[in-house]
Amino acid sequence: MTTAMAASCSLVCCGEENDSDKAVIVRFTNGIINNADKLDFSMYKNTDDRNPRKSSRRIVVAETERLSYVGNNFRTGSMKCNNLCKYYVGVLNKQTMQMEVHSAQLFNMQPVIPGEETVTATAQDMTQTYRDKVDSLIEAFGTNKQKRALSSRRLNQVGSDTLHQAVAKAATSVIEQKGLEVLQQELAESQEDLALHLPPCNAGADEPEDVYPFDDLLSPVEFEALEEAGSKMAALTSEELLKMREEGGCLSVLKFLGNLPSASEARDKTVRCAFYLSMLLNLAHQRSINRKFGQEEGCPRIVQNKLLRTFTVESFKNGRVQNMVSSSMRVKLAAFSLALLLHMGHMTADLTLLHRDLGITEARMIDIAKSMGLTLSRHARGKGDDAGQSEENRQAFLVVPLVKQDKFVETRKRKKMR
Template sequence: MTTTMASSCSLVCCREENDSDKAVIVQFSNGSVKNADKLDFTMYKNTDERNPRKKNRRILVAESDRLSYVGSNFGVGSLKCNNLCKYYVGVLNKQTMQMEVHSAQLFNMQPVVPGETTEPAKPQDTTQTYRDKVDSLIEAFGTNKQKRALSSRRLNQVGSDTLHQAVAKAANAVIGQKGLEALQQEVAETESQAELALHLPPCNTDADRPEDVYLFDNLLSPVEYGALEQAGSKMAELTSEELQKMKDDGGCLCVVKLLENMPSAAEARDKTSRGAFYLSLLLKMTRQKGITRKFGQEEGCPRIVQSKLLRTFTVETFNNGRVHNMVSSSMRAKLAAYSLALLLHMGHMSADLTLLHRDLGITEARMIEVAKSMGLTLNKLPRGKADKAEPQDEHRQASLVLPLVKYDQFMERRKRRKMH
């Protein structure tokens, strides 16, 4: 039968389908329907068509003489397979023997039993809390054991209030001694450190080798690394004149330095060229507030790497009916941490913080804060002989040395805006 069908019919390419053209496949949670012709199906769609998260929401209702069924493609009762797979349905025209293939979505139909839905609760008297009402019932109708427990809890509440008063008095004394502004500054620095720690690369503090602390595979997976073969080879083929032009045009100095000092070994050279291309994309992202879906296409960025960048280093915002990918201040700190970890792997576990913070467009203090949160060892190196024209310019260098350094987060305080 399959052979006959394949030899006697042909597939027809359909036009571009809208959401209304999609076929619907339903399954009933409580069994199978014998007489589908007796069911009356109705499809409802969300009225907010400008919202990209709501415009595809659909509710399907099937009504029969005995029972009604409801299914939706969103919410708790929806099928998650719609987000993971694409389904297609072939419709055969028996007269022309041509088959049209349409995209489809699945609905799980659940019965709606009359009487199970509860009416909305009437507004309660808000003068008393739920706990106060329960305590009143215990006082009036409770057992002796419940009344003793209520009395004990109220005594504990009095003790708790006394403790809160003592803590408030002690806090006022500390504020009077240290000053409100100093305390607000400490709180701001603590929150900044906690926020920064959330955006660091995965760290293995028990590693025996510096290379295993921030694994290269966590920065760039093997699949993503393999996809950068063509882009990395183009970076490795850049001539000295082209690299000098990158410098003159204000290009990323970290990337230029890596390409100027390419290792001779084939494997190390390949790793440096691919890493330099990926680093150039990270540095480019920090200079932009909004990232479009065309980011990196001119440079030849593979789609899998582009998806990783959007997923890892941007936040989604909703504006004018569309979803935008934005690079927030916290994402810039995350980009700085990942760029620094990538430079460590390509620079024998050391990196020039001065060049990096200039390429990232952040302050040197912020760059040092990121390096300290990663447990790196910091030192200053004078410029080489080639830069004797600027002897006062000293470059800060970060190195990954085991064991990692634990810095005091209040060691170097810097001025912040007052908290209100």
């Protein structure tokens, strides 16, 4: 019978479906339902269609004569496997003898016992009533000191409620502007170690070039895609470079474009890296990034996708998902730009020019360089240098073995007792 059924049936894939068209598979936590046919199922969907994160929320309700069951796909009791796997269920159409394959969603049904919430509410009402009774007794029979304390407590409570309302209003405004997920991510990133945003490091490498491998900064496929953009960089004349400098161009990039190597292979690598470095520095000054970033400069699509994927975070704002450059991503951009400059400058980088191009403080730039294990020094610029001034530029060198930086611990002197 199974062979005959298999021979007479055929599978039909229904393709991608909407969330409302998905099949529902339920699992009861308190046991097995004997009479499943007598269950009355209902499904409710979120009405906020403008929010893509809320539009997929569903609540399934199953009612019997004795008990009700509720399951959802967005709260703590929901099944996390829906986000990790895709489930499909086959439905046999007995008329056409075709097995239709539909996408499915799993729900964990939990019983709802009436009266659980009312007990908590009653206890809270009793506590509040007891406080009111005590306050009434103080107002009627309390001493002047007790009455002043009661009046002060009520005034503080009013001020606290007003403060809480103002804070709640401000928090709601910030959440609507930036999105809850981005705020949580920024809080987690602020508590993370700086080393988590550094490029991949091989601290035990014998050669300085292998400590921060070039392929981890720019893969061979991405480097090959920058051929046309690098050629445009190499074709810039001295007048065009001077115009870029006057218009506030990136000094770290102009430094290399003004002194390109004579060898063709080294020259080609320098101009490609210079273009990629200019994209990193421009991205550090952005706040909200759209999908057209870098198109006017001729950035290849594969490099553009790498920048958005590696150095931005997704945020929900005004009903759509946007790519944002958070504070931790700016630290990551600074670290990767510094590693790229080391490969361009024979394991030497100018931190003064870089922190100005990035728009961060010199102290922050030094912290990043120290976290990367670099050796720091100051180098006096001569007359032929970029700024033409006598001030000193701070340089970073990559020397193996890397410098191990100890955390600074502030010590205070005790005051002498007289």
